[in-house]
Amino acid sequence: MMNHRDDTANRVLACDVAICGGGLAGLTLARQLKLAMPRLSIVLLDRLARPLPEAAFKVGESTVEVGAYYLGQTLKLHDYFDEHHLYKLGLRYFFGDSQGPFQDRPEFGLSEFPPVSSYQIDRGLLENDLRRFNAEAGVQMLEGCAVRAIALANGNGRHEISFKQRETGAEGKVHARWVIDAMGRRRYLQKKLDLAKAHGRPCSAAWFRLEGRIDVSDLAPRDADGWHRRVPENNRYYSTTHLMGKGYWVWLIPLSSGSTSVGIVALEDVHPFAGFNTYPAALQWLRTHEPVLAAYIEGREPLDFKVMRRYSYSSRQVFSEERWACVGEAGVFSDPFYSPGTDMIGFANTAATEMIRLDLEGELAPETVTEFNRFILALNELLTHNIQQGYPLFGSAVVSAAKLIWDVTVAWSIYGPQMFNSIYVDAEKNAQVRKVTGKFFLLTQQMHRLFVDWEAKSPGRLTFDFIDYLTIPFLKRLRLRNLRSGKSLQELIDDHVENMERLEELAQVLFLLAVEDVMPERLDQFPAPVWLNAWHVGLDPARWPDRLFRPTSAPRDLEGMRAEIRSLFHSKERQDAGSVTGVPAHAR
Amino acid sequence: MRIEAEIERFIVDELVEEDLAQIDPDESLIERGLLDSIAVLRLMAFIEEQFGVTVDEGDVVPDNFETINSLKVFLERKIENNHGSPERGR
Numbered sequence: 001m002m003n004h005r006d007d008t009a010n011r012v013l014a015c016d017v018a019i020c021g022g023g024l025a026g027l028t029l030a031r032q033l034k035l036a037m038p039r040l041s042i043v044l045l046d047r048l049a050r051p052l053p054e055a056a057f058k059v060g061e062s063t064v065e066v067g068a069y070y071l072g073q074t075l076k077l078h079d080y081f082d083e084h085h086l087y088k089l090g091l092r093y094f095f096g097d098s099q100g101p102f103q104d105r106p107e108f109g110l111s112e113f114p115p116v117s118s119y120q121i122d123r124g125l126l127e128n129d130l131r132r133f134n135a136e137a138g139v140q141m142l143e144g145c146a147v148r149a150i151a152l153a154n155g156n157g158r159h160e161i162s163f164k165q166r167e168t169g170a171e172g173k174v175h176a177r178w179v180i181d182a183m184g185r186r187r188y189l190q191k192k193l194d195l196a197k198a199h200g201r202p203c204s205a206a207w208f209r210l211e212g213r214i215d216v217s218d219l220a221p222r223d224a225d226g227w228h229r230r231v232p233e234n235n236r237y238y239s240t241t242h243l244m245g246k247g248y249w250v251w252l253i254p255l256s257s258g259s260t261s262v263g264i265v266a267l268e269d270v271h272p273f274a275g276f277n278t279y280p281a282a283l284q285w286l287r288t289h290e291p292v293l294a295a296y297i298e299g300r301e302p303l304d305f306k307v308m309r310r311y312s313y314s315s316r317q318v319f320s321e322e323r324w325a326c327v328g329e330a331g332v333f334s335d336p337f338y339s340p341g342t343d344m345i346g347f348a349n350t351a352a353t354e355m356i357r358l359d360l361e362g363e364l365a366p367e368t369v370t371e372f373n374r375f376i377l378a379l380n381e382l383l384t385h386n387i388q389q390g391y392p393l394f395g396s397a398v399v400s401a402a403k404l405i406w407d408v409t410v411a412w413s414i415y416g417p418q419m420f421n422s423i424y425v426d427a428e429k430n431a432q433v434r435k436v437t438g439k440f441f442l443l444t445q446q447m448h449r450l451f452v453d454w455e456a457k458s459p460g461r462l463t464f465d466f467i468d469y470l471t472i473p474f475l476k477r478l479r480l481r482n483l484r485s486g487k488s489l490q491e492l493i494d495d496h497v498e499n500m501e502r503l504e505e506l507a508q509v510l511f512l513l514a515v516e517d518v519m520p521e522r523l524d525q526f527p528a529p530v531w532l533n534a535w536h537v538g539l540d541p542a543r544w545p546d547r548l549f550r551p552t553s554a555p556r557d558l559e560g561m562r563a564e565i566r567s568l569f570h571s572k573e574r575q576d577a578g579s580v581t582g583v584p585a586h587a588r
Numbered sequence: 589m590r591i592e593a594e595i596e597r598f599i600v601d602e603l604v605e606e607d608l609a610q611i612d613p614d615e616s617l618i619e620r621g622l623l624d625s626i627a628v629l630r631l632m633a634f635i636e637e638q639f640g641v642t643v644d645e646g647d648v649v650p651d652n653f654e655t656i657n658s659l660k661v662f663l664e665r666k667i668e669n670n671h672g673s674p675e676r677g678r
Contacts, residue, residue, distance in 0.1 A: 389645075436621075
């Protein structure tokens with residue numbers, strides 16, 4: 001263990017890569033670089049020194065498959081996560097009337113742990129361990145050293161990073177060929193270079209950690225047998241649980257250190273920030289909007305309480321051929337819904353690793369940097385737009401469920417393969433795959449417009465009790481096919497052709513569901529076998545003849561997928577007439 | 589005419605990768621697979637800069653972006669609205 005307290009101050013350290021910021025983005029990048037290029041010299045600076053506190057350290061505990069693949073496989077931490085963090089039982093959502101019995105709320109989530117895993121991370125525990133792993137791998141860790149300034153190099157020279165040891169006040173400098181800003185929301189380089197770009201809707205968050213297990217299973221009475229049976233062994237606890245209402249969601253995330261993270265995220269147009277920006281206000285807000293949870297946590301003392309107002313932002317540039325990069329929240333930030341933070345870290349870090357590798361081989365072309373920039377910025381902006389236009393729809397169970405099915409299908413068919421097969425960092429793969437998926441973007445834009453319109457017009461004719469999205473046969477097959485690495489170029493092309501076909505079919509199937517919910521009297525305009533122009537689905541019948549009824553692709557059979565989706569929903573009248581059994585519609 | 593020509597030039601110069609650089613104004617850009625997410629964001633940035641309008645993300649749907657002609661109609665409407673309204677953009 002090197003004693004940098006004595007010998008790093010008042011002298012200049014030279015290295016290949018200086019990583020400013022030792023949070024999740026900086027620590028994972030250091031590890032990825034060392035795994036890819038063991039001889040690379042790396043200095044990592046962070047204002048905090050170990051030991052970092054566990055349980056109530058940083059927010060961002062939940063991962064999905066893409067981020068989990070990055071942590072487990074790319075960073076070779078699979079066994080470590082297996083042993084020290086929690087397996088996650090997917091994303092889980094409760095919709096509907098938050099004032100009534102909890103077990104009556106429509107639920108969207110998994111029953112069993114899926115074969116491709118994701119994790120719930122204790123951030124303090126993970127970051128302590130990553131620091132240790134990096135030090136052992138030869139990364140020079142300057143802990144307790146605050147970055148004061150970064151002077152970017154002119155031309156081919158070295159960047160200069162000035163830092164100050166917080167304990168001793170001593171100052172030092174690092175000279176580096178590459179400098180990475182991983183200092184989070186401080187966005188040092190973004191601000192210095194005037195690259196920050198406003199972005200997204202006014203969404204804000206507040207969160208706190210509570211000691212012990214806040215188990216969503218406890219929100220329903222013990223005698224609600226059907227409800228408890230459909231997710232055995234109280235395993236709902238291991239999901240990232242979302243309690244949904246118009247303009248908001250509330251998260252419950254278990255931490256391996258034994259406590260639970262609770263957060264409120266809301267669109268300010270619907271829920272003013274002042275309504276939940278202190279712990280007493282947040283508790284009062286929960287009493288109004290999520291009274292069952294509020295009653296359950298009443299009287300407990302939070303371990304911490306934090307807020308983040310209007311958290312989304314974008315940028316004009318995150319990578320430069322002049323050998324700097326902004327990763328993690330120092331670059332862009334989307335929205336915590338769907339837990340994409342670790343995915344974005346993985347995408348940006350992998351691009352940074354590739355740029356550094358190419359640079360050291362003298363092969364870094366400006367076009368490569370431009371392409372990587374475009375990929376990260378487009379991904380962030382589209383993700384934010386896609387997520388945040390869903391907030392006003394969260395009050396509608398049927399529309400939100402349809403959008404979730406769409407978004408999950410998109411995540412596994414379009415975004416997943418990017419990470420699992422590093423498509424975007426390989427120009428040839430990228431060009432071939434883009435040829436196949438070129439039609440996707442405007443299709444998903446049209447679907448988002450459909451969801452917004454559907455919510456505005458929905459009388460709530462359709463609802464559901466429980467949707468386990470991995471029991472939907474087409475979706476289960478699609479997940480297994482796509483969340484796999486090591487594919488050949490031809491396999492990737494073939495799989496994307498198939499993915500695009502499923503998306504084209506799903507667009508039509510969800511549209512027909514919307515018609516049934518909003519205007520069932522129109523269904524007879526769609527006699528089987530139905531085949532429509534998926535790019536023009538919409539709820540204005542006057543526009544159907546021109547576009548919707550003029551498909552440009554050859555018809556395929558829709559009925560199988562249509563039956564799979566339709567069986568998940570039932571009409572509300574039937575539910576109101578009978579009692580809720582807690583057994584999913586398709587299992588009756 | 590000016591609008592169509594400029595959009596076509598941008599699409600041909602920047603977005604079409606193969607050499608047969610000709611696009612019918614009524615040909616579906618979606619069918620041709622030209623408008624993926626990155627291409628659309630670049631096209632939006634070009635339109636905003638070139639014509640001084642703000643394109644709302646909700647405007648980016650096939651009705652407006654399907655062909656060069658539909659882009660022209662969409663842009664003319666945008667420019668007109670912009671001209672008439674003091675609260676340009678958002």
